[in-house]
Amino acid sequence: MYKTSKILSIRCAYTDRQLWYIVRKTSTTQDNKSLLPPNPQKISSDMVGPPDPVSNLRRIVFKKPANEGQLEKKYRELRTEVQEWNQEFWTQHNSRFFKERENYLKHNLPEGKSNLTADEMSVFYKAFLDKNWKTHIKYNIEWYKKNVTLLGLAIRIKLRRIFRIKD
Template structure:
């Protein structure tokens, strides 16, 4: 059994490598940029933003999206935008304060030690306490407010005819990571 599994994995990897090596760089870049504009078959998560460190989400929009599903998706997008905005501002403040702190040490000809940095971190967190607490309160309110739209969308999806809910799954066959990796 282990031998069969090893052979299957090895042949899948070899086929995947051949497919990857046979595609040219220019067509790969072209397809990648074209894919950003096209609708997705499932929610897609991107690479982390360099400043906020949050991963952006491109939400799937079903062809026959109901009002409840749209309300749920839009509420998720609002929370994502709120998080992105807060963490981008917070991390920018942090990076600027840290650079200024390090510059002060260097101007005096001193080395920035781990002990000095720990004092900086503590001071930064103390100064940011009210901002962080306001963020947490707002974030919790937004998440609780998402319960009702999410519940409505879930109930609505139970009432949808079977062919509508499985339609997207049938058309997305081959678009997922696992299908590409193991069924090719």
């Protein structure tokens, strides 16, 4: 028996994007090829995937239009690049968090207890945030720079469409 999956898409009314969900049948083996996102050239709109188990971010597959101009291509590629950068940051950050939390629990969990309370864990959370605040500041500054660049491109594209300017 093998693992199969299919991609279901649902149009999300408030974002006008499609969500893709991978439906898996249970089995004894895994088929990683079946977990690939949809082809950008074969979809009718941007599609949003399921949350990543580590980063908790939903990946977006951006539609590649047939008549895409140079500016639109640059915008789509930059959006993908920013998404990958963001994915990498949060995957590393959350992996570090889980590892350090596990280590903290290993050394601070009293015998006979299976968990610490939220108040007891707040010591770890504060220490983790204090230790990583510079990383978060750098991330936020870079994130804003990238978004301003994307916003500038989006405005230029919108103006070109309004005034029907060709590439």
